[in-house]
Amino acid sequence: GGRFKGVLHTETKMDAVVEDIKNIRVGRSGSVLLVRGDGIVIADEKGVVSELFTNVGILNAFQMAKNGGRGIIHEIDHKGIDSYISYVPLKGLLSKPGFEWHLLAIQSAKEMNAPSRRIAYVTIAVILIGIAGIGLGSYFIAGGITYPIEKIVGVVEAVAAGDFSKEVDVSAKGEIKMLVGAINQMIKAVRYRDAEVQTKARELTKLNEKLEMANIELRKTHAQLLRSGRLAAIGELSSKIAEDLHKPILSIIYNTQMTIKQMNKISKVLPSGFENCQDYIRAIEASSLTCKIMAENLLRFSRYEKTTFIPVDIKEVIEEAVGFISYRMSIAKIKISKELAPSFPRIKANPLQLAQAMINIMLNAVEAMGEEGVLTIKGEADNRIVRITICDIGIGIPEEDIGRIFEPFFTTKNNEDGTGLGLGLTIAQSIIKEHNGMIIVESISGGTSFIIELPVKDK
Incomplete structure (x- = not known):
């Protein structure tokens, strides 16, 4: 009890471990550090030991690892680059209180996010290409439908306006082709019917004109018959009047002419004031001649000679x-x-x-x-x-x-x-x-x- 019996000395070679850590690659710009709990850097791939405790981001990661935590923080690294720093404590035979081992890995955020960005870019490109393909496909498909329909609508509007000379002239397939054929067939039928209607209309117009002319002639004939009846009655009356007046008028004319002749013979022995008598008698003669003409006109009108x-x-x-x-x-x-x-x-x-x-x-x-x-x-x-x-x-x-x-x-x-x-x-x-x-x-x-x-x- 209490006697000194000896000393046990162990030695661990870290060369192989350090070499393995140096071979770890964290992208093109990443660094890996093996740090002991007292702050001694065991392995430094990129030579960042001198900056370890001057960079807030790396120091924060080390402290979190020392406190037994593990994870990733987003900080500015020792080069001033936006980076991600991962930390994890190593526990095992080499660890003892106060001398734990900690592993730190540093990588720029840009490099770390590059795969995600590439995936996003590829995804966006695929989506855009898909949208473009769908759009082009829709355009060509719609063009194959809307163009014939526009032509059909134009022809139908012309037919509705009375122009039956047009037909749908467009290349089409499937149901559109059947529709175009049916519409053209309908237009031909309508054109034929319209020609028949126009022909019948012209015939009716001519017939109506003939009927109108016949009606006019009928009215004229009716008027002539009425007038002929009236004229016949007037003719009989005028003939009687003319015959009754003709002889007295002739007598007046004869006597006025004889009076004028006699007055011409005795004009030299007529007393003053009788010079105008001849004018008076000539006026009687002129009026009598007018009456004679009127009577002869009546006679000629009333009978044919x-x-x-x-x-x-x-x-x-x-x-x-x-x-x-x-x-x-x-x-x-x-x-x-x-x-x-x-x-x-x-x-x-x-x-x-x-x-x-x-x-x-x-x-x-x-x-x-x-x-x-x-x-x-x-x-x-x-x-x-x-x-x-x-x-x-x-x-x-x-x-x-x-x-x-x-x-x-x-x-x-x-x-x-x-x-x-x-x-x-x-x-x-x-x-x-x-x-x-x-x-x-x-x-x-x-x-x-x-x-x-x-x-x-x-x-």
């Missing part, structure tokens, strides 16, 4: 007609102007009827001018037509009345003075038509021209 034609010098007929109304024009102070060709070809005509037609037109012109005016008579001819133009400077005929002036009993005068029955122009046109001629009317405000055209040929 066969016309006899003989060779006629139209200039003589014009002179006879002018002479017949000359006194009437002198009373109205109307001057007459004649512009006749030196000669006219002889035509087959009835001179009395032609004279009556011209007299009727001239009397109409005199009545249109009232008092004071100029009646112009022009005559010309060629190898086909004799043309007589009778012009006045009256108020003219309203445009809406020109088409009616040849109707029986139509007149633009108020007839309060009894100057006409509305038959003069009707009889004139009837006579000229019997001579295969025609009457052209030209009227403006300030004058009217009646142009009589007669053919130069044998009747």
